[in-house]
Amino acid sequence: MLEYSEKLREVARKLLGGISESLGLEESYLDKDLELESGLQIFVGNYYPPCPQPELTMGMPPHSDHGLLTLLIHNQVGGLQVQHQGKWINVNALPNSLLVNTGDHLEIFSNGKYKSNVHRAVVNNKVTRISVVVAHGPSLDTIVRPASPLMEKENSPSAYYIPMKYKDYLEMQQSNQLNTKSCLERVKIPRS
Numbered sequence: 001m002l003e004y005s006e007k008l009r010e011v012a013r014k015l016l017g018g019i020s021e022s023l024g025l026e027e028s029y030l031d032k033d034l035e036l037e038s039g040l041q042i043f044v045g046n047y048y049p050p051c052p053q054p055e056l057t058m059g060m061p062p063h064s065d066h067g068l069l070t071l072l073i074h075n076q077v078g079g080l081q082v083q084h085q086g087k088w089i090n091v092n093a094l095p096n097s098l099l100v101n102t103g104d105h106l107e108i109f110s111n112g113k114y115k116s117n118v119h120r121a122v123v124n125n126k127v128t129r130i131s132v133v134v135a136h137g138p139s140l141d142t143i144v145r146p147a148s149p150l151m152e153k154e155n156s157p158s159a160y161y162i163p164m165k166y167k168d169y170l171e172m173q174q175s176n177q178l179n180t181k182s183c184l185e186r187v188k189i190p191r192s
């Protein structure tokens, strides 16, 4: 478990280095700014038993994840769906692969360039589905805000998200029902 979490943290930090570069920043900028060395990892195990009437229920309602990147593995039973252009797309993971979801704090940090993706889990009437989900965020006391060099670069000083401590965002999310991007909406500043 410890080894798995350490390896996953390495993968997440590597991917976030590439994302940092894709935003025109130094590879290490995001890592340093959001203190990923002591970043929070949250493990969630989801167990979805077969359901006699799967069309009447939902394994997990539509939501976006908190944090930067969520890495997910499952037992090769379909069920995860991602919202794309208003439609639900089945995610059929290849064996031995990690699924990566972008989280709300990546959207905030990138000032909206990366969007956190909305996803849900549906159930079926035949087999049990299991997923193991590890969310990767900054350290708990980090205040997440749009990266300042991004705004300077674009000559547009508008930040579209209110700065907030990661810990406070987590508390807000945990005290509400999962509902698409309703938490992120609360820290969004409308574009004029």
Ligand SMILES: O=C(O)CCC(=O)C(=O)O
Pocket: 044, 046, 060, 065, 072, 074, 079, 080, 119, 120, 121, 130, 131, 133
């Ligand atoms: O079980 C899944 O595939 C999705 C789970 C999920 O989205 C979550 O735990 O945040």
Ligand SMILES: [Fe+2]
Pocket: 063, 064, 065, 101, 119
């Ligand atoms: Fe999720």
